[in-house]
Amino acid sequence: MIICKLRQSFPNFATESNWADTQVCPYIFRFQQLNNRFQQLNNNQSTIKQLNMDLMQEIIANAQANKQRIVLPEGDEPRTLKAADRLLADGVADIILIGPAEKIKEMTAEFGLKNIGKARIIDPMNNPERQKYADLLFEIRKAKGMTPEQAYDLAGNFMYLGILLVKAGEADGLVSGARSTTGDMLRPALQIIKTVPSVSCVSGAFTMFLPEGCPYGTDGRMVFADCAVTPMPTAEQLAEIAICTADTAKAIAKIDPITAILSFSTKGSAKHEVVDKVIEATRIAKERRPDLVLDGELQADAAIVPSVGSSKAPGSPVAGKANTLVFPCLEVGNIAYKLVQRLAGAEAVGPVLQGLAKPCNDLSRGCSIDDVYKLVAITCNQAIAQKK
Numbered sequence: 001m002i003i004c005k006l007r008q009s010f011p012n013f014a015t016e017s018n019w020a021d022t023q024v025c026p027y028i029f030r031f032q033q034l035n036n037r038f039q040q041l042n043n044n045q046s047t048i049k050q051l052n053m054d055l056m057q058e059i060i061a062n063a064q065a066n067k068q069r070i071v072l073p074e075g076d077e078p079r080t081l082k083a084a085d086r087l088l089a090d091g092v093a094d095i096i097l098i099g100p101a102e103k104i105k106e107m108t109a110e111f112g113l114k115n116i117g118k119a120r121i122i123d124p125m126n127n128p129e130r131q132k133y134a135d136l137l138f139e140i141r142k143a144k145g146m147t148p149e150q151a152y153d154l155a156g157n158f159m160y161l162g163i164l165l166v167k168a169g170e171a172d173g174l175v176s177g178a179r180s181t182t183g184d185m186l187r188p189a190l191q192i193i194k195t196v197p198s199v200s201c202v203s204g205a206f207t208m209f210l211p212e213g214c215p216y217g218t219d220g221r222m223v224f225a226d227c228a229v230t231p232m233p234t235a236e237q238l239a240e241i242a243i244c245t246a247d248t249a250k251a252i253a254k255i256d257p258i259t260a261i262l263s264f265s266t267k268g269s270a271k272h273e274v275v276d277k278v279i280e281a282t283r284i285a286k287e288r289r290p291d292l293v294l295d296g297e298l299q300a301d302a303a304i305v306p307s308v309g310s311s312k313a314p315g316s317p318v319a320g321k322a323n324t325l326v327f328p329c330l331e332v333g334n335i336a337y338k339l340v341q342r343l344a345g346a347e348a349v350g351p352v353l354q355g356l357a358k359p360c361n362d363l364s365r366g367c368s369i370d371d372v373y374k375l376v377a378i379t380c381n382q383a384i385a386q387k388k
């Protein structure tokens, strides 16, 4: 309104910003800038939402077409149970719920859920197969000093039981975390499911949906890792993280990965032992996966800005074009994704855990029913990709 009125009174207002800025009323010019930014942000949100929806629809359709069995160890957690009902209604996955059977029944009735009858429900404390899972756990952990009694106790724990179901091949993947911490799920997953043979180090990747007008990434997306798991990777581990992240970018974010291993140095511009680690990680990753478009060590601007990339790293197949960013350690990755999310207005979807022999993923404790639903669909896609 104010801008329209000003345009009528001052015809040059809209076209000669310097004039408006210096001669008329600087605060109203600033208002116009803010108004434009506000409209841009509104547009951004709708575009991000559309990109997110398109990708999620593709992921859900793939899950529906290749039904996987997903175990939800927090079966008596309200958001998890409601999401399970929707997943079963939509045929996204076969669901196994772990939790007190009576309580789940009561909650199902209280919430008026119509599809929970299609789920397999396992009550960990009244499980006729508890000894079978205890034996499996004992077998896996006896070399680490676990006793049969300890294994029996743990087979009655909802999270261990969920992980054991995945290990036993009775479930294709697991989603938890609405009530538990990252560590609660990660530790048993690392101890029991372990990593795929080619990987020693599990890591967590985020798909970042970038704001409209952002010239970086592919189709408005980038992938960042490790933002969730390994505090201080070695060069070997960093190479594995880079390889896994490129594969996640392809399988989950549906982009052709152009992967940069980041540093505060570009192609020898700085000398330090942490830079040496990134250089060595790049060498290992290239040697192991010559098929990947991957390079390092690159600074963030050299990785994503074409003009900086061509001046700092001429000839690099990645510099100036990277859509998959691998950070030198967890501190950097975790801080970077949160800053991009908050300062740039990107939407961060994840973390998707990569490198585990079977997919297990962790929700935020502040998650919504929708988050549980989406993470189950993503987990199904990981399971499908792993089987291929």
Ligand code: ACO
Binding pocket: 144, 182, 183, 186, 187, 190, 191, 195, 200, 201, 202, 203, 227, 228, 229, 230, 231, 334, 351
């Ligand atoms: N990859 C593969 N295996 C691993 C890893 C890893 N990164 N870390 C530990 N392991 C294995 C160990 O080898 C060990 O196996 P073993 O018992 O068969 O020998 C087992 O896991 C347990 O190892 P611990 O050292 O006892 O476990 P630890 O107490 O170090 O916990 C954990 C591991 C939970 C991953 C820890 O490193 C951690 O807390 N990481 C940070 C998680 C976090 O807080 N992230 C940020 C929040 S998430 C977010 O903001 C998105």
